[in-house]
Amino acid sequence: MPALSELIGSFTREEQEAFASLFARYRFTESQKLEIAKDEADLRQWKEPSFIPAADFASIDARKDGRKGDAFIAQLRAHMEALRSGETDYAGFNPVIHPRPKYRSVMTDKSIVLGRCPCPVDGEKTRCCRLVTMDPIEQCAFSCSYCSVQAFYSENEIHAVSSLKEKLLALEPGPEVWHIGTGQASDSLLFGDDFGTLTALSAFAEKHPDIVIELKSKAARDVFSRHYPANMVFTWSLNAPTIIEKEEHLTASLGKRLENAERARDNGSLVGFHIHPMVYFRGWEDEYAEIASQIARRFSPDDICMIGIGTLTFTKSVLKHLRERGDESRVLEMELTPAAGKFSYPLDVKRKMFSHVHDSFPEEFRRNVFFYLCMEDPSLWKPVLGREYACDRDFERDMKAHYEAKIASLRKTEV
Numbered sequence: 001m002p003a004l005s006e007l008i009g010s011f012t013r014e015e016q017e018a019f020a021s022l023f024a025r026y027r028f029t030e031s032q033k034l035e036i037a038k039d040e041a042d043l044r045q046w047k048e049p050s051f052i053p054a055a056d057f058a059s060i061d062a063r064k065d066g067r068k069g070d071a072f073i074a075q076l077r078a079h080m081e082a083l084r085s086g087e088t089d090y091a092g093f094n095p096v097i098h099p100r101p102k103y104r105s106v107m108t109d110k111s112i113v114l115g116r117c118p119c120p121v122d123g124e125k126t127r128c129c130r131l132v133t134m135d136p137i138e139q140c141a142f143s144c145s146y147c148s149v150q151a152f153y154s155e156n157e158i159h160a161v162s163s164l165k166e167k168l169l170a171l172e173p174g175p176e177v178w179h180i181g182t183g184q185a186s187d188s189l190l191f192g193d194d195f196g197t198l199t200a201l202s203a204f205a206e207k208h209p210d211i212v213i214e215l216k217s218k219a220a221r222d223v224f225s226r227h228y229p230a231n232m233v234f235t236w237s238l239n240a241p242t243i244i245e246k247e248e249h250l251t252a253s254l255g256k257r258l259e260n261a262e263r264a265r266d267n268g269s270l271v272g273f274h275i276h277p278m279v280y281f282r283g284w285e286d287e288y289a290e291i292a293s294q295i296a297r298r299f300s301p302d303d304i305c306m307i308g309i310g311t312l313t314f315t316k317s318v319l320k321h322l323r324e325r326g327d328e329s330r331v332l333e334m335e336l337t338p339a340a341g342k343f344s345y346p347l348d349v350k351r352k353m354f355s356h357v358h359d360s361f362p363e364e365f366r367r368n369v370f371f372y373l374c375m376e377d378p379s380l381w382k383p384v385l386g387r388e389y390a391c392d393r394d395f396e397r398d399m400k401a402h403y404e405a406k407i408a409s410l411r412k413t414e415v
Contacts, residue, residue: 183216
């Protein structure tokens with residue numbers, strides 16, 4: 001089983017010997033061996049001791065029913081369930097930021113292709129805004145522990161599309177395209193305008209005034225000394241200070257991100273925020289409520305195009321990548337519940353978190369800012385936001401109407 005050998009190969013020689021000894025001692029199925037390796041990889045990331053030497057081998061060896069392997073698995077599952085249940089504790093957890101290969105920037109002559117949001121295909125599994133995506137930059141120099149980008153691209157090269165302005169001006173999106181996001185394959189402000197990215201996007205936005213160009217960032221770049229078209233919306237991914245410190249390595253602090261958003265607003269641009277991915281950790285209520293409070297103190301509802309809310313979701317391939325990489329992190333110290341082909345928190349945990357952050361905003365914001373749930377189960381909308389949509393198309397139409405109204409209002413102030 002390649003997945004098993006690859007995962008075990010990511011451990012030290014001493015740890016590999018412990019696996020070999022255990023597998024020789026009891027009769028495990030291949031799927032049980034993989035479960036043990038995955039759990040040990042998670043414990044390694046969480047900076048928790050290995051379970052193998054802590055197992056109650058005396059009680060296991062005393063069994064006479066030939067199910068000693070099953071008994072070990074039962075002990076392991078109970079141990080992992082105890083760690084995963086409840087709020088993740090970050091007290092005393094100080095992860096080492098593992099060195100990455102030095103990134104080098106590479107210009108690539110690739111074409112610009114419009115993609116689609118990574119939500120599942122239309123259906124009832126999630127409610128999707130049907131965002132169109134564009135990747136002028138591929139790979140990210142930040143080191144967020146939960147990030148899927150680094151699982152998809154070469155880890156020591158960041159690709160910037162050459163002749164981007166010319167390629168964008170030659171691009172003719174179809175009439176159904178109204179909303180393009182640039183933050184899927186990298187951080188939208190990672191390089192600022194070092195490679196002419198913002199200049200190219202500005203020219204594209206001016207040519208297509210009916211298309212919203214949404215940038216998404218965790219950076220604080222000095223790029224707001226020039227004018228941008230009203231249909232370029234600058235958004236920031238915000239998180240609790242504990243999560244930024246422990247899991248979103250090398251990114252700007254919460255304060256710096258909000259200051260950068262203020263500069264964008266003061267420069268005449270609409271801003272937006274993604275409170276995403278929320279993490280269910282000890283102290284989450286106060287820290288996420290404080291994010292809402294800071295937004296309300298620094299901005300008016302007229303400044304803000306949207307606020308998206310969401311949480312951690314992992315595909316099997318990303319889980320595999322994170323476990324093999326082995327960086328110290330506690331993002332996987334959670335109940336990995338199946339969710340639309342991925343894994344995430346249970347719905348009751350999500351409902352509690354999302355409702356709390358939404359209700360932490362003043363009523364004026366809840367009435368006048370477009371709040372939405374990102375890649376989340378349709379059943380969460382009504383209890384969290386007080387509204388729901390029958391299908392993805394209805395969600396998309398409502399989002400489009402709100403975006404266009406905010407942009408039209410901004411354009412009036414520019415006249």
